[in-house]
Amino acid sequence: MSSSPSPANSANAGNGGQDLNLLHFLDKVRLAATGDAKEDEGEDSPTELNTINSAGGFLVVSPDKLSVKYTNMNLHGHDVGVVQANRPAPVKCLTYYFEIFVKDSGVKGQVAIGFTKESFKMRRQPGWEVNSCGYHGDDGFLYRGQGKGEPFGPKYTKDDTVGGGINYATQEFFFTKNGAIVGKIPKDIKGHLFPTVAVHSQNEEVLVNFGKKKFAFDITGYEVSERNKQQMAIEKISIPPNIGYGLVKTYLLHYGYEETLDAFNLATKTTVPPINIDQGNAIDEDDSSYALKQRKTLRQLVRNGEIDAAMVKLREWYPQTVQDDKSVVCFLLHCQHFIELVRVGKLEEGVKYGRLELAKFVGLTGFQDIIEDCFALLVYEKPEESPVGYFLEDSHKELVADAVNAAILSTNPNKRDVQKSCHLHSHLEKLLRQLTVCCLERRSLNGDQGETFRLHRILNNNSSRR
Amino acid sequence: MSLFRIFVNQLEEDDEDMSQATSKKVITREEWEKKLNAVKLRKEDMNTLVMNFLVTEGYVEAAEKFQRESGTKPEIDLATITDRMAVKKAVQNGNVEDAIEKVNDLNPEILDTNPELFFHLQQQRLIELIRQGRTEEALEFAQEELAPRGEENQAFLEELEKTVALLVFEDASTCPVKELLDISHRLKTASEVNAAILTSQSHEKDPKLPSLLKMLIWAQNQLDEKAVYPHINDLSTGQLEDPSV
Numbered sequence: 001m002s003s004s005p006s007p008a009n010s011a012n013a014g015n016g017g018q019d020l021n022l023l024h025f026l027d028k029v030r031l032a033a034t035g036d037a038k039e040d041e042g043e044d045s046p047t048e049l050n051t052i053n054s055a056g057g058f059l060v061v062s063p064d065k066l067s068v069k070y071t072n073m074n075l076h077g078h079d080v081g082v083v084q085a086n087r088p089a090p091v092k093c094l095t096y097y098f099e100i101f102v103k104d105s106g107v108k109g110q111v112a113i114g115f116t117k118e119s120f121k122m123r124r125q126p127g128w129e130v131n132s133c134g135y136h137g138d139d140g141f142l143y144r145g146q147g148k149g150e151p152f153g154p155k156y157t158k159d160d161t162v163g164g165g166i167n168y169a170t171q172e173f174f175f176t177k178n179g180a181i182v183g184k185i186p187k188d189i190k191g192h193l194f195p196t197v198a199v200h201s202q203n204e205e206v207l208v209n210f211g212k213k214k215f216a217f218d219i220t221g222y223e224v225s226e227r228n229k230q231q232m233a234i235e236k237i238s239i240p241p242n243i244g245y246g247l248v249k250t251y252l253l254h255y256g257y258e259e260t261l262d263a264f265n266l267a268t269k270t271t272v273p274p275i276n277i278d279q280g281n282a283i284d285e286d287d288s289s290y291a292l293k294q295r296k297t298l299r300q301l302v303r304n305g306e307i308d309a310a311m312v313k314l315r316e317w318y319p320q321t322v323q324d325d326k327s328v329v330c331f332l333l334h335c336q337h338f339i340e341l342v343r344v345g346k347l348e349e350g351v352k353y354g355r356l357e358l359a360k361f362v363g364l365t366g367f368q369d370i371i372e373d374c375f376a377l378l379v380y381e382k383p384e385e386s387p388v389g390y391f392l393e394d395s396h397k398e399l400v401a402d403a404v405n406a407a408i409l410s411t412n413p414n415k416r417d418v419q420k421s422c423h424l425h426s427h428l429e430k431l432l433r434q435l436t437v438c439c440l441e442r443r444s445l446n447g448d449q450g451e452t453f454r455l456h457r458i459l460n461n462n463s464s465r466r
Numbered sequence: 467m468s469l470f471r472i473f474v475n476q477l478e479e480d481d482e483d484m485s486q487a488t489s490k491k492v493i494t495r496e497e498w499e500k501k502l503n504a505v506k507l508r509k510e511d512m513n514t515l516v517m518n519f520l521v522t523e524g525y526v527e528a529a530e531k532f533q534r535e536s537g538t539k540p541e542i543d544l545a546t547i548t549d550r551m552a553v554k555k556a557v558q559n560g561n562v563e564d565a566i567e568k569v570n571d572l573n574p575e576i577l578d579t580n581p582e583l584f585f586h587l588q589q590q591r592l593i594e595l596i597r598q599g600r601t602e603e604a605l606e607f608a609q610e611e612l613a614p615r616g617e618e619n620q621a622f623l624e625e626l627e628k629t630v631a632l633l634v635f636e637d638a639s640t641c642p643v644k645e646l647l648d649i650s651h652r653l654k655t656a657s658e659v660n661a662a663i664l665t666s667q668s669h670e671k672d673p674k675l676p677s678l679l680k681m682l683i684w685a686q687n688q689l690d691e692k693a694v695y696p697h698i699n700d701l702s703t704g705q706l707e708d709p710s711v
Binding site: 024028031231233234235237239240243244246247248251252255257258259260262263264266267268273296299300303394395397398399402425427428429430431432433434435436437438439440441442445446453455456458459 | 491493498501502503505506507508509510511512513514515516518519520523525527528530531532534535536537653673674675676677678679680681682683684685686688689692693695698701702703704706
């Protein structure tokens with residue numbers, strides 16, 4: 001591990017090449033601006049009943065679009081009062097679920113709950129036509145496309161709460177009655193499905209709950225237990241022993257968390273039995289301990305807000321990283337300096353600094369949007385609570401420190417150009433990316449339905465479920 | 467069957483095989499790398515994963531330093547880790563009485579609600595007495611503390627009998643149950659008590675990282691059914707390997 005800076009190597013002095021690898025840090029800033037959209041797959045859920053596409057003549061939907069009443073005289077099988085939700089069920093999640101409450105079972109109690117496609121004939125019970133399914137209250141049968149259904153569950157009537165759901169992982173429909181699962185069947189209908197409710201005899205009335213109120217059935221608990229089932233199958237897979245330790249070590253090396261690394265190394269050596277994580281090959285090949293001390297120092301300076309000192313050190317040790325004053329590293333550091341001034345309320349000084357060092361980025365594509373957002377900090381009395389407050393958060397400091405870290409790593413003369421792009425990601429990150437893409441690809445090849453891997457969700461799983 | 471017919475049948479079979487093989491989607495390395503780079507992974511989440519590892523394994527100093535160097539907050543009070551590690555260490559060193567005292571100081575409910583754990587700790591205590599050659603004490607301890615437990619529970623009784631068998635052999639290395647004297651048994655008991663403490667603190671007893679690695683293998687296996695794409699076969703390097711077409 002060298003303590004003196006490496007000589008400027010003509011191969012990596014070209015900022016173009018180095019910057020290409022650092023541009024993604026700017027994208028990360030933009031990502032923070034959009035609020036991450038952690039769980040949002042961009043799908044809207046059903047919220048109410050669709051009054052336009054419904055069996056208009058046979059039923060009446062309430063003004064709040066959450067209940068329906070049969071107004072016709074039931075004379076035959078083609079005057080069902082059926083209504084769909086205003087949107088199809090979202091598919092990029094583990095389950096979809098909704099409930100109905102039978103307020104009045106009318107003359108014949110022919111209420112039904114189920115799922116249908118957009119093209120459904122709005123005069124028939126769900127399940128009486130192909131590509132639809134319905135759980136009927138009068139006989140407790142499950143109908144899925146043939147005229148006659150099959151025995152499925154209990155009948156249901158006035159004051160019962162009945163739920164219909166889709167499990168995208170197992171590709172099944174499931175139904176509940178008064179909080180308990182009644183049964184499930186394979187879902188062999190493809191594409192988007194609309195939650196559907198039907199009434200068919202005089203005075204039947206049904207209320208619908210698309211999630212605004214608490215469900216009778218514990219859908220969250222159901223999802224947890226379904227995830228657990230999959231998890232149990234996964235736990236049986238075997239992995240090399242102690243591999244976690246090696247990955248944590250290379251992660252710490254990659255980002256320059258030197259003090260943590262030292263404590264970690266010490267701890268693993270003194271455990272009983274001692275854990276040997278010096279898997280020689282993996283670590284040496286990547287030379288991840290290159291400039292470890294320097295990277296640690298720079299990270300500390302950035303985190304402490306000592307940006308001037310950080311720039312001085314960079315100029316001294318790795319001049320090629322700050323040679324071009326319009327490089328990504330310089331941009332992020334200048335911004336951070338500005339941010340630190342705003343943080344302590346030195347707005348006038350901030351403006352001065354902005355004029356001096358940040359003005360040159362205005363008008364430059366690639367920087368313009370970020371610099372404008374950054375300047376916006378000046379406008380708010382409480383910038384940390386503003387829409388651009390993310391600049392003041394700890395996570396942004398980490399981002400800048402990571403960019404500096406990456407820039408220093410790229411000065412390693414021992415790295416072949418081809419390998420240079422490897423320094424973008426630590427081994428751990430590569431594994432997590434691979435996991436994400438595999439899950440996404442698998443979902444997309446499975447009709448694009450179901451959950452995908454989200455690190456954030458795994459991390460926030462309530463551990464007390466054990 | 468005529469030769470001609472056989473030939474045609476074979477061709478048809480080959481056709482089917484071909485369509486089976488090519489029905490998998492082929493994803494080139496370039497396409498795959500584009501997808502990899504498009505993944506939005508938050509640094510904070512990765513830091514949290516590492517912190518979870520440090521905390522669950524009980525590396526207090528490392529967790530503290532990591533908090534300082536990265537700003538990541540540990541998910542449980544670090545002081546509780548120190549306490550937990552002290553218990554674990556005591557068992558690993560054979561100081562079971564000390565360990566039991568510490569566990570009760572930490573949370574008396576742990577042993578109250580974990581009869582199996584308590585029995586194993588007492589059993590370990592017996593093993594240590596036997597190891598030290600304190601035969602009389604060992605017998606007394608077995609009679610007073612462990613025999614009553616054995617009466618309540620068949621499994622405990624069997625364990626107790628195995629342990630007492632150690633006393634019968636002058637040279638422990640010839641005893642069929644000598645693995646009880648092995649240090650690995652101490653580690654096993656230490657692990658058990660570590661897990662119980664974590665659970666009592668509503669914390670998962672295992673770090674999340676190994677599960678994610680298993681999930682990766684599982685995900686690749688699942689995707690193999692439908693696609694041909696670059697794999698990661700060496701978990702320690704994360705090196706991408708081209709699909710073997």
